[in-house]
Amino acid sequence: MKNWKILGKSTNSIDNIIEVLLSNREINDKESFFHPKDPTLLTPKDVGIHAIELKQAFQRIQKAIEKKESIVVYTDYDADGITAGAVLWEALFELGARVMPYVPHRVDEGYGLSEKGIDRVQKEFDPTLIITVDHGITAVSQVAYAKKHGIDVVVTDHHVKQQRDPNCPLIHTTDLAGVGISWFLANMLIVKNKEKARDLLALVAIGTIADMVPLVGANRSLVVYGMKELKATKRLGIVALLKDAGVIQDALTTSDVSHILAPRINAMGRLEHALDALRLLCTKNADRATSLAQVLHITNSERQQLTIDTTLQAVKLYKDSKNIPNILVVSDASYNQGVIGLVAGKLVETYYRPAIVIAVGEIISKASVRSIRGFDVISFLRKHSSLLVDVGGHPMAAGFTIETKNIKKFTKVVEEVAQRDIKESLLIRSIAIDLEIPLTAIRSSLYERMTDFAPFGLGNPEPVFATKKVTVESIRLIGAKQNHLKLKLSSFDAVxxxxxEWYGKIKQGMTVDVAYTIDKNTWNGNTSLQLKLRDIRIP
Known part of the structure; x- marks a missing residue:
């Protein structure tokens, strides 16, 4: 049973509905929301970047370009990091810099800047400058190690800072995704080539949506303009990826990016080596693009099956438990590091508890963490950093390294603290509903006004409505596994x-309360509005 939180007062006036939606999202400046600023005009203040630090980083990079120093763009291996790396590498290459991208291997080197990675980079490229993208803000010792070996570092990152920053120029903000920061820097560097800057926005849209940052303010600008570029891009890799996935390019949505494109890019870093994902985004060879798109598709299919298998094993651990702890901690030597984040997400989805999944190694183990609304998991973990090798992330998602010998003690400590500190009210699933409306208020004119709020995401969720005491005219199960519900509610189809699971609980002629979003459905050439159900209650 979900707790319904109805945020606004009931109305059937379209203008009033729109005003409630704006109020619920705390949107005071309608003009800038519905007509976001051109990203090329964004200032450091707009994106929360410190201007003096930005200047220091910019000057060091400019010097490296002018003196033809060897530069390495050191990326992360997820979709945000890969797109961020592609953006900055292409911008620097456009300026004639001696630059190469470097993508660390998840298992061999681990997340972020590492001494092993620095050694490999020095052996292969002998750089005098490393620029990190989507990581580095916690790499204090690693930056010192690089300097000791004659390599300067510029950090660009959006993760939460620790008490101590690396001793190097920083471009940091938590307002953007890693790719957003990378593009902001790239846009400064190639200021005279606006066409290239706009082309790179297609990659920015992918990385920003994939990293699930709030789609408000500057991020909204980047995604609105980026989606326009993505729908029209001639990039061979993206075109091949869309074709392989069966997605129509000019009809591309943010949902397609988050559920179809991003998982394929992420899959390479999870199971293989993410360098092929970077190659796909940057290739100028059509045959190469096609073959790489197929590699990403196959790898993603393998990732999906591995996630299912691991999730089933993890979920079973609590299936028959009468007292599920306030935080879930599961660990096993069979867990693949590449999918533990996804498995943690599935545990949260199943039990609605913060979840920690640990891939156990012989000496060192890796963990991924996902949280629930209202529980800052990175702050929680940092309180127990004495038991960890390192930790980083965001309030809703984090990762850490731990000595295997400390897992048992860590598990005991965090379970005890969570049992004491996490309030029961946080562990009740809730659904935020914008307002209650009658079904008669649902018209094409309302739907068209709602589309102006897109793109939807964190900070700007798709509008959710509730209608109470609706008569069920028909009910049936649909889908290959018969696990989806199809209802007829008055004149509307509802999916x-x-x-x-509601089939059998609801019968024809019953009245129900429904929470839903409004969608446009086209079938056999006919287009109509339908309800996409979020929850059902029997009054």
């Missing part, structure tokens, strides 16, 4: 994906 409840994953709500098949």
């Amino acid at each position: 409840g994906f994953g709500l098949g």
